[in-house]
Amino acid sequence: MADLAALTAAVEVGDRATAVAITQAAIDEGLEPTEVLDAMTVAMTEVGRRFACNEGVYVPEMLIAAHAMKEASALLEPLLAASGVKPEHTAVIGTVQGDLHDIGKNLVGMMLKGADFEVIDLGTNVAPAAFAAAATEHGADLIGISALLTTTMVGMRDAVSAVHAAAPGAKVMVGGAPVTDEFAAEIGADGFAKDAATAATVARQLLT
Amino acid sequence: MPRSHRERVALALAREEPDRCPMQISFTPEFADRLRSDLGVRGQLNVARGGEHNPHGGGNTYELERAIGSDLILTSVGWANNYYAGHGRYTDEWGVTWQEHPYETPFGTGHYTEMVGFPLAEDGAIDEYVPPDPQRPELYADAGRVIAEYGGEYWIVGVTVTTIFETAWALRGYERLLMDLVIEPELADRILEIPFRYHLAAAEKLAAMGVDMIWTGDDIGSQKGMLFHPDTWRRFFKPRMAELVRRVKAINPDLKVAYHTDGDVREVIPELIEIGIDVLNPVQPACMDPAELKRDYGDHLLFWGAIDEQHTLPFGSPADVRREIELRLRTIGAGGGLILGPTHHVQLDTPLENFWAMIETIRDTSY
Numbered sequence: 001m002a003d004l005a006a007l008t009a010a011v012e013v014g015d016r017a018t019a020v021a022i023t024q025a026a027i028d029e030g031l032e033p034t035e036v037l038d039a040m041t042v043a044m045t046e047v048g049r050r051f052a053c054n055e056g057v058y059v060p061e062m063l064i065a066a067h068a069m070k071e072a073s074a075l076l077e078p079l080l081a082a083s084g085v086k087p088e089h090t091a092v093i094g095t096v097q098g099d100l101h102d103i104g105k106n107l108v109g110m111m112l113k114g115a116d117f118e119v120i121d122l123g124t125n126v127a128p129a130a131f132a133a134a135a136t137e138h139g140a141d142l143i144g145i146s147a148l149l150t151t152t153m154v155g156m157r158d159a160v161s162a163v164h165a166a167a168p169g170a171k172v173m174v175g176g177a178p179v180t181d182e183f184a185a186e187i188g189a190d191g192f193a194k195d196a197a198t199a200a201t202v203a204r205q206l207l208t
Numbered sequence: 209m210p211r212s213h214r215e216r217v218a219l220a221l222a223r224e225e226p227d228r229c230p231m232q233i234s235f236t237p238e239f240a241d242r243l244r245s246d247l248g249v250r251g252q253l254n255v256a257r258g259g260e261h262n263p264h265g266g267g268n269t270y271e272l273e274r275a276i277g278s279d280l281i282l283t284s285v286g287w288a289n290n291y292y293a294g295h296g297r298y299t300d301e302w303g304v305t306w307q308e309h310p311y312e313t314p315f316g317t318g319h320y321t322e323m324v325g326f327p328l329a330e331d332g333a334i335d336e337y338v339p340p341d342p343q344r345p346e347l348y349a350d351a352g353r354v355i356a357e358y359g360g361e362y363w364i365v366g367v368t369v370t371t372i373f374e375t376a377w378a379l380r381g382y383e384r385l386l387m388d389l390v391i392e393p394e395l396a397d398r399i400l401e402i403p404f405r406y407h408l409a410a411a412e413k414l415a416a417m418g419v420d421m422i423w424t425g426d427d428i429g430s431q432k433g434m435l436f437h438p439d440t441w442r443r444f445f446k447p448r449m450a451e452l453v454r455r456v457k458a459i460n461p462d463l464k465v466a467y468h469t470d471g472d473v474r475e476v477i478p479e480l481i482e483i484g485i486d487v488l489n490p491v492q493p494a495c496m497d498p499a500e501l502k503r504d505y506g507d508h509l510l511f512w513g514a515i516d517e518q519h520t521l522p523f524g525s526p527a528d529v530r531r532e533i534e535l536r537l538r539t540i541g542a543g544g545g546l547i548l549g550p551t552h553h554v555q556l557d558t559p560l561e562n563f564w565a566m567i568e569t570i571r572d573t574s575y
Contacts, residue, residue, distance in 0.1 A: 014390070014391070054433060056437065058433075058434060058435060058436045058437045058440070059386055059430070059435050059436060060386040060387055060389050060390045060436050060437075060440065061390065061437070063383055063386055063387050064387055064390055064391055067387070098309070098310065098311040098312065099311075100307075100309060100320075100322045100324075103382055103383060106383065125309075149311070149320075150517070150518055150522045150523070150555070150557055151311045151312075151313055151318060151522075151555055151556070151557045152311055154313075154557075155312070177430070177431040177518070178494075178518045178519075180519075194431075194432065195431075195432055
């Protein structure tokens with residue numbers, strides 16, 4: 001019997017080999033793919049909580065947990081697709097125009113996937129029009145925009161406006177080192193996440 | 209009244225109050241151009257000089273630093289000199305590929321140089337990798353000139369920043385290296401040794417040449433805490449940094465060693481003190497309260513930086529800048545132990561009014 005508690009534990013510590021092995025065993029035994037996936041999202045939620053609460057999880061631990069989940073959940077994807085199961089929400093993410101620094105955005109993407117979002121990652125240096133186009137093309141509920149630099153952060157204002165004009169139903173969440181709650185409010189963003197772990201929580205709150 | 213800029217810094221670092229707090233200011237190339245024009249307008253500078261300003265040294269004549277009254281002169285040997293070292297796409301001698309990348313500000317277009325290609329990205333690449341040689345005499349020509357021309361008058365800083373972690377991430381890629389630290393520790397050690405040995409050799413050479421201070425370090429903090437676990441730092445970085453401090457102080461026991469890291473690194477500050485770090489830079493006030501640091505560590509640690517460049521300098525008013533500097537002087541400047549400066553090179557997004565408010569407040573305030 002595949003041990004889903006052990007799968008959760010393996011993802012939490014970033015043990016890729018064990019996570020993949022248990023996932024394969026679970027598939028072979030015919031467990032519901034959603035149940036197996038849930039065991040991994042529980043792990044990512046816990047990793048995010050420990051990161052946010054400073055309980056021994058730092059960026060490397062988040063990265064290796066997310067990579068373990070990515071590899072193990074890839075085994076489930078064909079099954080989930082075949083059964084018509086889709087993630088609850090769709091997010092489009094990217095770094096603001098002019099900004100190539102993407103580790104924060106990548107971590108947000110990993111945490112959102114861990115929170116059952118389909119994530120469309122537009123990469124770095126994304127123009128306002130590209131955010132807006134992707135929001136409508138993918139019918140995204142959430143747009144996440146990241147900036148590391150004070151010089152590029154100011155460009156978030158145009159990106160937020162472009163998305164709101166093109167996709168009035170979508171919520172825009174911003175974050176990154178220089179970004180503050182006040183700045184997010186000033187530029188008309190719907191939400192502000194102070195770090196990658198908080199981003200998943202904020203995203204869920206924005207969509208309920 | 210101190211007899212020289214150097215004496216002003218020496219007094220402050222001996223925890224005395226000179227006539228004013230010493231300062232160190234650096235600029236991105238485009239801000240330097242703007243400042244050069246402004247100084248020309250003010251008649252304080254001959255603006256005819258051509259060439260491009262590089263904040264990490266490399267041909268810098270320090271005319272701007274001297275014109276504004278900076279007390280420290282920095283001369284750099286190491287991988288960090290490859291920032292702002294070319295246009296378009298270029299590959300440095302370490303094999304790191306860079307791409308020049310524009311950004312817009314109310315004051316014009318600036319450029320960063322960003323890393324886009326990493327020579328050790330593939331696992332086996334390290335077996336074939338030959339790092340540059342830190343013993344080439346030409347690497348130290350600028351430092352020799354700076355010491356000969358400005359030594360005695362200015363506090364000379366030998367710069368070997370991006371000492372271990374940052375150069376290693378340029379070689380390997382950021383996320384890969386961060387993961388290596390946890391899941392491939394032996395490979396991580398091999399990668400980290402490459403920049404460490406290089407910058408250690410450079411720091412020893414600069415110490416022997418007679419600089420007043422070695423500036424070393426890596427960005428190991430984020431806005432909300434350490435980038436990696438303090439135990440990871442203890443395993444990979446603390447022993448290497450301790451060796452560097454020990455070796456440069458063996459060459460000159462009076463040498464000060466400053467450690468640079470962005471972000472909130474309170475978790476390891478006591479251990480930085482333990483391994484002999486004298487000065488912490490840049491003390492980013494948007495994530496660590498300088499007054500708290502002075503209270504907790506001021507007896508053992510000196511501070512350099514502490515002028516906020518995330519909010520105050522680019523987005524505040526001149527009055528905000530003055531208020532912040534007066535606050536810093538009151539809270540961490542009093543009794544000495546502080547060199548004031550912005551927490552990064554001043555960038556094009558900082559209004560000149562704010563820049564001059566910073567300089568004039570420092571120049572005109574006696575603690």
